[in-house]
Amino acid sequence: MPDPRFSVLSEDFAAAPHRYFARLREQSPVHYEPAVDSWFVSRYPDVRRVLTDHEAFTTETLQVRAEPVMRGPVLAQMTGAEHTAKRKIVVRGFTGQALQDQTHVIRANAAEVLAPLLSQGRMDLVNDFGKPFAVRVTLDVLGLDKEDWRQVSAWLAGVGEFITSIALTPERRRHCMDCALGLEAYLVPVIEQRRRHPGEDLISLLSTTEFDSVAMSTREVTALIINVLVAAVEPADKTLGLLFKHLIDHPEQLAQVQRDPALLSAAIAETLRYTPPVQLIPRLAEQEAVFDGGVVPAGATVFCMIGAANRDPEAFTAPDAFDIHRQDLGTARSFTAAAQHLAFGTGLHQCVGAAFARAEIETVAALLLPLLDRVRHRPGSEYRESGLYTRGPVALPLDFTPAPDAVAAHS
Template sequence: MARAPEAPDILSPEFAADPYSSYRVLRDEFPLLWHEPMQSYVVSRYEDVQRAFREPAFTTRNYDWQLEPVHGRTILQMDGREHAVRRALVAPAFRGRELDEKFLPVIERNSRQLIDTFRAQGRVDIVADYATRFPINVIADMLGLRAQDRGRFRGWYTSIIAFLANLSQDPEVTEAGLRTQREFAEYMIPVIRERRNNLGDDLLSTLCRAEIDGTSMSDEDIKAFCSLLLAAGGETTDKAIASLMLNLLNHPEQMAAVRKDRDLIPQAFAETLRFSPPVHMIMRQPAEDVELSGGAVPAGSTVTCLIAAANRDPQRYANPDSFDLFRTDLPTKTAFSAAADHLAFALGRHFCVGALLAKTEVEVGVNHLLDVMPDAVLEPGATPVEQGVFTRGPASVPVRFTPVA
């Protein structure tokens, strides 16, 4: 008689080493799992995660304890008119003409500056030398902050991400995150106040002058949004670029197709968001009792939505464990909007406000990398591995290439 499978433990070393095997077991056998150490219900099927992101019964009140201690109160915690107004204040900077005319040059300049440091070397670690630096440099530049402070931003960003991913509640990680919140506030509030008196053409000035129906953002609002942008914008784009490049390097025929037709980059990015998303889980808190696959979840509970498990649900995608930028069941046209089919940017009213910024950064970055190393291959003997549980991406992508003039 076959033994019944055991429920995977999200906090175990085995899960961290290979979450995808555990995701299959969770989807098949434990679609609704109570995880005692995290005090959370875990859902893994596409239909359940999609519902948790779209239906109003699932609130973001979990961010009161998950995000607010390190960021301050952010747009992610807000509902109703408060959320609609705050989103309307910040959203225009991340789309359309504002993005194309004001920030695209900033993105391109920062990408080229990083690539110039290794273009003649013939080898690079895409993670350490490019991906971990590029989005943070872009965000600091967009905000009009001093280039010499970028090292501090990277340190704060690393500490914030560790706090958010601290599922085991390590006290040292918690303290480092709280310390970062204080240090970031001490740095940003004086900068915001100075910028209000000397408005320019940067994102910080845009946030300072933004107003809708007599509502504008306070210094604390802006500081919290900048902290959120630093973490969410940095971590996701960092891991998306590294994962996309690794996926293509691991599939030479698809890499050749993208080199030949750069218009395929958005498709490769959308498939990367499905196949190996930067964020593997997001939490929600239902305001009422809800029925999901496998049972009921009581009001006020924490629900951990396994994005990466849902994105490989065979009930939704054909051959879900295969990377295929040409797949027909993942529309690219809507992949970077609230109508997206994959779940990597969430859905509904809390769909990622920076999705188009991320798309622009990834397209610019991948184009520039392919320009400078058209024959790139993984270093002989290298076997890149993913790291992380809450967020996840390759720890290193060492590449060798022939330098191009």
């Protein structure tokens, strides 16, 4: 039965979801929302169960939630030999030598976006730097023109709205579909050109590689490219903003990371646990599922509450504390399939771009930290986050003292 006193769709929850996580886990761990006829699970063991039991909880919801704007099926919808072969193709584009090459691309794009901001001693880390950087570097890795980043950003905003909205008005749905069609029309000629004249970029790799005689059609490649764009851009700027927000709010930990850059991976891993940019992951219950705290009927949509699970005291000690030194996280495995936190999902459909996400955030943060001396929140600025499905800072205005040598080098 729904709890009439509480809704995850309420304005109060949207303002500060973390304030309600303990209440959900303790009082309504299998929470029903009648307005969207969906169930929300919040305990760590339950979320892990839903994400790893691929027969009982499938990704069929993505056929409605993602495929229309992805312009075709994405990896998370696939199973068996098809999933294995196509996942290998994508993973190959984000590991090994490809990832080393991408690290240089990441650093070059970060320096380029940062250059005009550095001498000012102030910037909005999310809107002045994070968002343009995340789109530009992803376009660069794909082999697309990064000067198109503003138009691609506009299209991606519509695609992201479609995927992450719990409910859409007909007008917003039409807008999102127009964005998806625009992005598809932009990508298809590039894909066809790369088939004829492949390069070293990811689109060329996706367009020409075969595994076990499995090749991909233009429609499939388009869907995977849009998938990569959304997956790489959405979490990156949010994670970067959240990382700096938490470090600035914990100055002793910020000082430790500045003195010892080897701690940066731990700080990123703890940011992903503490405030995961992806807060909800949907699944479809293929059969009735009994949990300690409720029963989900067959055919129901189940939303895994990643933020609540990542703060479950059954999984983490003092989970509401941001602590880069915590012993129960395991930094070395936090960007792999063995991660203790659930920010990248888990199981068969864990995010294929986890290694790239780590390289991206680590490279950029390592570049920024020494350049932004005495970095601090801008006086008078109010911090606000937004998003139910994906969540991050609306803005992060910072003041800092730019390192003189760095200003000269980047000017």
